[in-house]
Amino acid sequence: MSASRWGEVAERIAAAPYPVEVLPVEAERAAACLAGLEITTGSWLGAVIVESGGLLVDHGWLRVLGGGHGGLPNVVSASDLAAGRVTVALDVMGGQFVWMRGRTGTAPTVHYFGPEDLTWDDLELGYGDWLDAMLSGGATGFYEPLRWPGWEAEVAEAGLDQGIHTLPPPWTAEGKDLSAVSRRAIGLRELVDLHEDTARQLGFL
Template identity: 65%
Template sequence: MEESAWTEVSALAAAAPYPVEVLSTDPERASACLTALGITTRSWLGAVVANSGGLVIDHGWLRVLGGGHDGLPEVAADDGRLVVAFDVMGGQFAWLSTEPGARPTVHYFGPEDLAWQDLEFGYGDWLHAMLAGAVTQFYAGLRWPGWEAEVAGVALDEGISAVPPPWTREGKDLSVVSRRPIRLTELVSVQQETARQLGFL
């Protein structure tokens, strides 16, 4: 029987310094996703896909994709990138190689600067960091007093739209902007289109 990395992942999730919910998934859907990706459960990515519909981290702020769950897609390729997570503000994490033969690393597209940033972590190292407490510091500039309750009330297929948006000078302080939940796909699309219009993509 193939040894799975899920034991490590689930233990780290249980010991995380903030809430981590392991979503259920349909085994057939997860298996199909695993096959499509061409990976095994020996890898952290494969273990998450096979054993969960996703991981909902820190009151729902970060949604790590797995084998798929109601309101949350499975890990899938998008425009040459393997999208592995979304955050509640519409940010995306993708695992990709920047050049042929290079080791894949996790990149982040954030609402603060509308550009892809190479985090220089492989998937396992990135997920380990996020489960071990890195979410707090990573998102320090995007949070506001009372965000926990507000974010916890946002559905998995929704994100928080801020007006003025975080990439503007007026939108940097999320405590004073207008915030409302909208469809996550819409939020991501708006940010991507704005980045293209501004010449960032």
């Protein structure tokens, strides 16, 4: 078995420019998740699954999935493996990061589905490069359009299974200014499904 890559991940966590919390994980639950994906801890994804219930990045805005903890699902339970979609993270606004093949059939990359445009965007990064970027400060610029003054305290209060729903929604012209919209915490899975259902109704998916 190849050596675990957790040491590399832990180094990035320690050097992150914003808070990153490593959630505890149950060993049996993590092992089952790892077996379901048929990977080892020699990959960053495998190491995150075995060594953490998930990572709360930047005051909990980004929830990187691991072996599961409390209301935060593990990678397998959040994914559609039959369709080749491995969900690796969710964010507090109901966005999804999914590791999957692109339309050209090349090596899998991380794709993002966000509430601001309701479309899938290929980030053209493998899992390790994507997580490295997010732990190294990339979340700040990536999420800048979706943040409002004082978001840190509001996001920190949301549970692991909660996201922040806004009205008007971020994909509308009226909802672009997140400081001026109505915001409330709802179930994160409900929020993710709401964005996908809306995208289908609008013909974006």
